[in-house]
Amino acid sequence: MSQPPDGSPNTPLLDRADVRVKHATGISGAFEAFITRVKSGDLGFLPVIVGLLIICTVFQILNPVFLSSANIANLLFDSSTIGVISLGIVCVLMVAQIDLSVGSVSGFASALVGTLWVNQGWPVLLAIVAALVIGALIGAAYAFLFNWLGMPSFVSTLSGLLAFLGLQLFLLRSTGSINLPFESPLVSFGQLLTVPNWLSYALVALAAVGVFLTDYRIQQRRRTSGLSTQPMGTVAIKALAILVGLELIVFYLNQTRGVPWMFGLFVCLVIAMNYALKQTQWGRAMTAVGGNPEAARRAGINVTRIYMSAFMICSTLAALGGVLAASRLASASQQAGTGDVNLNAIAAAVIGGTSLFGGRGSAYSALLGIIVIQAISSGLTLLDLSSSLRYMITGAVLAIAVIVDSLSRRSRMSSGRG
Amino acid sequence: MSEHLESAVPRGEPVLSLRGISKNFGAVSALTDINFDVHAGEVVALVGDNGAGKSTLVKVLAGVHQPSAGEIFFDGKPVKLTDPSTALDLGIATVFQDLALCENLDVVANIFLGREKGPWHLDEVGMEIRSWTLLNELSARIPSVREPIASLSGGQRQTVAIARSLLLQPKLIMLDEPTAALGVAQTAEVLDLIERVRARGLGVLMISHNMEDVRAVADRIVVLRLGRNNGILTPDASNEELVSAITGATENSVTRRAGRRAQREHSNEASS
Numbered sequence: 073m074s075q076p077p078d079g080s081p082n083t084p085l086l087d088r089a090d091v092r093v094k095h096a097t098g099i100s101g102a103f104e105a106f107i108t109r110v111k112s113g114d115l116g117f118l119p120v121i122v123g124l125l126i127i128c129t130v131f132q133i134l135n136p137v138f139l140s141s142a143n144i145a146n147l148l149f150d151s152s153t154i155g156v157i158s159l160g161i162v163c164v165l166m167v168a169q170i171d172l173s174v175g176s177v178s179g180f181a182s183a184l185v186g187t188l189w190v191n192q193g194w195p196v197l198l199a200i201v202a203a204l205v206i207g208a209l210i211g212a213a214y215a216f217l218f219n220w221l222g223m224p225s226f227v228s229t230l231s232g233l234l235a236f237l238g239l240q241l242f243l244l245r246s247t248g249s250i251n252l253p254f255e256s257p258l259v260s261f262g263q264l265l266t267v268p269n270w271l272s273y274a275l276v277a278l279a280a281v282g283v284f285l286t287d288y289r290i291q292q293r294r295r296t297s298g299l300s301t302q303p304m305g306t307v308a309i310k311a312l313a314i315l316v317g318l319e320l321i322v323f324y325l326n327q328t329r330g331v332p333w334m335f336g337l338f339v340c341l342v343i344a345m346n347y348a349l350k351q352t353q354w355g356r357a358m359t360a361v362g363g364n365p366e367a368a369r370r371a372g373i374n375v376t377r378i379y380m381s382a383f384m385i386c387s388t389l390a391a392l393g394g395v396l397a398a399s400r401l402a403s404a405s406q407q408a409g410t411g412d413v414n415l416n417a418i419a420a421a422v423i424g425g426t427s428l429f430g431g432r433g434s435a436y437s438a439l440l441g442i443i444v445i446q447a448i449s450s451g452l453t454l455l456d457l458s459s460s461l462r463y464m465i466t467g468a469v470l471a472i473a474v475i476v477d478s479l480s481r482r483s484r485m486s487s488g489r490g
Numbered sequence: 491m492s493e494h495l496e497s498a499v500p501r502g503e504p505v506l507s508l509r510g511i512s513k514n515f516g517a518v519s520a521l522t523d524i525n526f527d528v529h530a531g532e533v534v535a536l537v538g539d540n541g542a543g544k545s546t547l548v549k550v551l552a553g554v555h556q557p558s559a560g561e562i563f564f565d566g567k568p569v570k571l572t573d574p575s576t577a578l579d580l581g582i583a584t585v586f587q588d589l590a591l592c593e594n595l596d597v598v599a600n601i602f603l604g605r606e607k608g609p610w611h612l613d614e615v616g617m618e619i620r621s622w623t624l625l626n627e628l629s630a631r632i633p634s635v636r637e638p639i640a641s642l643s644g645g646q647r648q649t650v651a652i653a654r655s656l657l658l659q660p661k662l663i664m665l666d667e668p669t670a671a672l673g674v675a676q677t678a679e680v681l682d683l684i685e686r687v688r689a690r691g692l693g694v695l696m697i698s699h700n701m702e703d704v705r706a707v708a709d710r711i712v713v714l715r716l717g718r719n720n721g722i723l724t725p726d727a728s729n730e731e732l733v734s735a736i737t738g739a740t741e742n743s744v745t746r747r748a749g750r751r752a753q754r755e756h757s758n759e760a761s762s
């Protein structure tokens with residue numbers, strides 16, 4: 073037995089007993105560990121944050137309006153709709169599947185809300201719930217085709233793309249588009265409503281305190297259990313950085329329009345999804361299924377149910393994104409969800425660092441990725457450049473993101489980090 | 491090493507009984523009419539040549555494959571192992587030959603996969619402590635339980651897979667070539683562990699190609715050949731008996747070599 077018996081005066085910590093392993097300590101140690109991790113291909117959010125900084129610098133130099141408070145508020149409004157769709161894409165990518173129909177499903181959902189609410193006179197909430205339920209059923213259909221008929225998801229969702237686009241055109245066949253009542257809460261939500269200043273500061277403070285307390289409790293428990301701990305300084309600095317950074321951003325936004333409620337909803341969904349993926353048994357199962365479905369099955373995980381949940385969440389969020397897009401545009405049109413919506417939603421997740429190969433990703437990648445895409449789009453619009461250039465630049469950024477994903481995967485393999 | 495007496499091992503009730511188990515993959519019959527029992531507090535070794543069907547049998551008992559025919563009794567009751575979670579819930583833990591670990595998850599996540607503490611809010615600290623306890627029991631040399639499995643060596647992974655099988659406090663543990671990737675000290679540790687597990691009254695089904703390991707811990711040796719039962723031996727069976735049961739040949743180069751060695755040893759003993 074290699075471990076010294078317990079009770080000796082300097083019993084090593086439970087996870088520090090192996091003397092051959094170098095363990096970084098303190099704040100400089102944490103930084104060193106970060107560098108080692110990046111070198112071995114575990115890049116995390118580094119590429120997308122570097123990319124965002126470059127994009128902001130370039131556009132700010134070309135047009136000083138770019139980083140103005142009002143423009144950023146606008147950018148956040150625009151990010152929320154596709155961002156919600158992209159959050160669903162993160163889910164299917166986690167289990168190494170894809171949903172190519174999210175654009176069509178979002179367009180179909182907006183047409184459905186327009187028809188049921190405006191044309192049929194349903195209460196707006198009921199119309200939205202109906203659209204979300206139909207979204208969930210669409211996901212269930214994909215999962216059924218995948219689980220029981222073995223149909224690859226890129227094929228089933230490709231046919232879904234066409235089918236639901238057809239349904240959307242059919243619903244709107246007489247008028248081409250349905251205008252949503254301008255004074256309705258749904259439209260103000262998508263165009264005007266922002267979080268009151270005091271509330272925005274309070275929520276950010278609450279988030280920072282929450283992060284600090286969670287980390288503090290974990291470190292406390294690790295200490296009493298004889299596991300290694302982070303120095304309290306690191307914990308405090310992290311929470312303080314979140315507090316100051318976010319309060320400054322909110323303060324800057326509050327100079328003009330403030331923080332859109334719609335963006336607040338998106339961020340709440342991102343936080344909830346992050347919790348679900350990282351802190352629950354379901355999230356663990358999603359990661360396992362994405363990494364090695366057979367190993368997950370042998371561990372007793374109900375793999376078909378995990379695929380089912382991933383596809384259903386994805387199309388439900390796509391439908392929600394469609395409703396938000398309708399509220400943003402104050403209409404449900406035949407163009408909704410077409411064009412680049414689909415690819416932007418998928419690109420955002422990948423640009424944000426969720427792997428196309430499955431088993432590796434984060435809800436925050438939807439948030440960061442969609443901000444990158446919308447920043448490019450907004451910057452080019454400010455420069456009066458046509459959409460042709462926008463497509464080309466977004467395409468190039470996506471290509472870079474996929475290359476980074478592939479290269480980091482390769483370097484993870486060679487340095488053995490899966 | 492193998493000095494424990496056959497009769498001294500307390501035999502409990504049969505934990506697991508197989509009656510006429512067969513498994514076909516299309517036209518290939520991987521298993522045909524397999525019968526044997528594993529008792530509580532007993533180590534049964536399953537030996538056989540490559541492709542004899544050992545891993546297939548383990549997978550049938552783990553609920554990974556469904557048998558084409560036959561009955562399985564667990565704790566005296568007939569059971570249908572329709573999926574891996576049924577087997578796990580009954581108390582059948584398995585270390586698969588290919589380990590079945592998720593490379594993208596860390597050691598703690600792999601040990602607790604599917605059985606996490608706190609389904610709605612994972613108890614990471616609790617799981618980490620339990621993982622270290624299990625790994626220390628196996629004298630594992632794992633640098634960090636928070637690194638992805640992909641960064642571990644073959645032996646370390648094998649230890650993680652064994653630690654995982656112990657987590658649920660099963661009634662029967664099946665180990666498919668558990669020492670294949672292990673070094674000398676770790677192999678001894680695993681054999682030690684198998685004896686401790688037996689002492690606790692669990693049933694153990696162990697597959698190994700290493701006859702020394704088999705003789706060291708097994709109470710009975712079940713031989714598979716081409717998917718069929720080819721004899722049930724005791725560990726004091728001679729090497730020739732074992733080899734001929736495994737290969738089906740009554741005489742081949744191995745038995746001849748073994749014969750020569752036995753003769754040599756015999757004459758050595760006589761001269762000393």
Ligand SMILES: Nc1ncnc2c1ncn2[C@@H]1O[C@H](COP(=O)(O)OP(=O)(O)O)[C@@H](O)[C@H]1O
Nearest residue numbers: 515518520538539540541542543544545546547
């Ligand atoms: N999934 C499968 N599909 C088809 N044939 C299989 C499958 N698994 C195993 N076999 C066949 O079953 C036989 C027994 O294999 P296996 O149980 O792995 O042998 P062992 O573990 O004893 O070396 C082999 O002939 C192998 O080709």
Ligand SMILES: [Mg+2]
Nearest residue numbers: 544545546587
């Ligand atoms: Mg085998």
